[in-house]
Amino acid sequence: MMMSDSFAVMIIVATIASGIRLATPFLLASLGEALGQRSGVLNLGVDGVMLLGAFGAYYTVLQSNNLYYGLLVGIAIGLLIGVFYAFITLNLQAEQGVSGIGIYLFGLGMSDLLFQKFVGTPRPILPFMPLDIPVLSGLPVVGEMLFQHSIIVYIAFGLVPVMSFVLYRTTYGLNIRAIGENPEAADSLGVSVMATRYSAIIIGNGLAGLAGAALAIELGIFQQNLTNAMGFIAIALVYFGAWSPKGVMIGSLVFGLVQAIVLQCKTFGVIPRSASDLAAMAPAIITILALVVVAKRFKQPSALTKPYVRGG
């Protein structure tokens, strides 16, 4: 009896720990998306940016054997696409829903193209070693659950309070929120709508690139369509979390845990393969239901998807 109890605890701890790990790319991507949406710009291209970031990171690590270079390249690719996306949505006022799909298709095709051309057969890379937080990681149960993760997990979850602080406690954050709600008013007070949105989009895409890099390094591999629509789920998480960093974090954790539980059930053969397909529908269905609730109870940023034209 004792044996099976401790075994159950072990499995639960392992599942929660892997849920936190799986939540990390979601969290990074949806924090970035939340930032952009708070400033009034929808980015549907997250999945494409993640794919390019993932390939960039994977290829860099393959060449340099340095995981940190991989992360940096992932971020850099995201920032670059961010500049491009900001130009087309802000300067050229392109319809945001559709141009985001364009970015997605570009990322989907381009990452596959580059992979086939420059790598061909998948070669694994070594992921980050877990970074044990001194003292805390030694705690029973909690230690293994929370404090024996790779550095990227700490970065992602560390970003949550940082972003909350920036959004709610700094002038820059106030500007972002003001521009997302009422750009005319913000503009009349001397806030540059253009510059603020540019920065929010670029940072947001940088985070999406980092999310892709984190995913590729975590899995230690790249393949065609590696993200499997994760970027789209990340967008939905922003609505799920009602545009707040804390809400987005809770949403990511829920999704990560659901995934971890499904995986665990699959490995133990508790559910057959076909049922796991049904389980894979769960996040999307939960999101649709959440959207119904969110649409009723929370208001999205009023200026979302509306281009700003001075005097227009």
Next chain:
Amino acid sequence: MTALLISFFSYRFHVKTTKTKSFIGLIIPLCAVLLALAIGAIMLLSLGANPISGYATMFGAAFGSVEGFSETAVKSIPLLLVGVGICIAFRANVINIGGEGQMVMGALLATAIALAFPDIPSLLLIPMVLLAGAVGGAFWGAIAGALKAYFNVSEILSTIMLNIVAVQFMNFLLRGPMIDPAEIARGTGIPQTMRLTENADLPILIEGMRMHLGVVVALFVAVAAYILLWRTAMGFRLRSVGYNPHASRYAGISVPKNVTSALAFSGAMAGIAGAILVFGSESHRMVTDGGSTGFTGSAGFNGIVVALLAGLHPLWSIPSALLFGGMLVGANALQRAAQVPSALIIALNGLIVVFVVSSEYFKQRTLQAGRVEQEEDDDE
């Protein structure tokens, strides 16, 4: 730089008549496509392929022979059908990104019908499966429509989520209840149905080629959509809701109802596309790759490009779909000839979407600049 381009366009094309207006509406998106193809040329160059012979290979393979054109026509069918559906939705100001899921649901329902009634004669069964495709797609589209109309849920998000649900539902059905019994017997477990009844095979139009009845169906639907949009009261209501929902409501047109039916129509066309993909395929089975993309070849997304390039016009969607269908055929030829992965074309399509959407800005500005110029002329 942008100002320079605009003044160039408005200088070159004095916008005075509606004829030049529609000319500008055509030429600017075309420039956007050419720009994307130019970037594609740079990509080809950096992949070590000669861009000129590369494009020549592509377009030669797609349009250079009767066989090639037949292949292009077949590839264009889903693009045209989804594109026409997108035209209807966008005209009603509904952004339908759910083409993928609507295709899947249409194909599933059509396949289920063919599995259930294999003995019905072709003459009856083919219309039945196409109708089933339309119903499946319309149902999936209408869900997103109703969520937008009655619960204020953004259709952009709900259609994306419904795509994911549809694909996983398909994976479940094709691995479980609908799987070919032979796959289980052999233990290979490829997620696909058995060879569907020959009574549902879409008839080949020209002996020895792939061009089948689906081409006719797609063209018919495009014309029907044109008539629906501009020759019926229903179409008027759809466009009116898209153009000005407040005025429409004031005129007694129900906005929620029309938003829902716009997505239902749009989904119906994607659903027919899904059904045609199954019954016009060479294997005559419904297959899934088991991942998040399924069997559609991204036609649900690429149809958006087709519609945008066509200026959201169902009839202009026909040449537009042929162009993109031809690029798909060409990409395969290019892969064989120059070892350039055909994923290039997905990337290129993405660029075309971005550029065409962005070109709208130049179009509006050019038209505006022309109008101002005309007023100045009037003053003189």
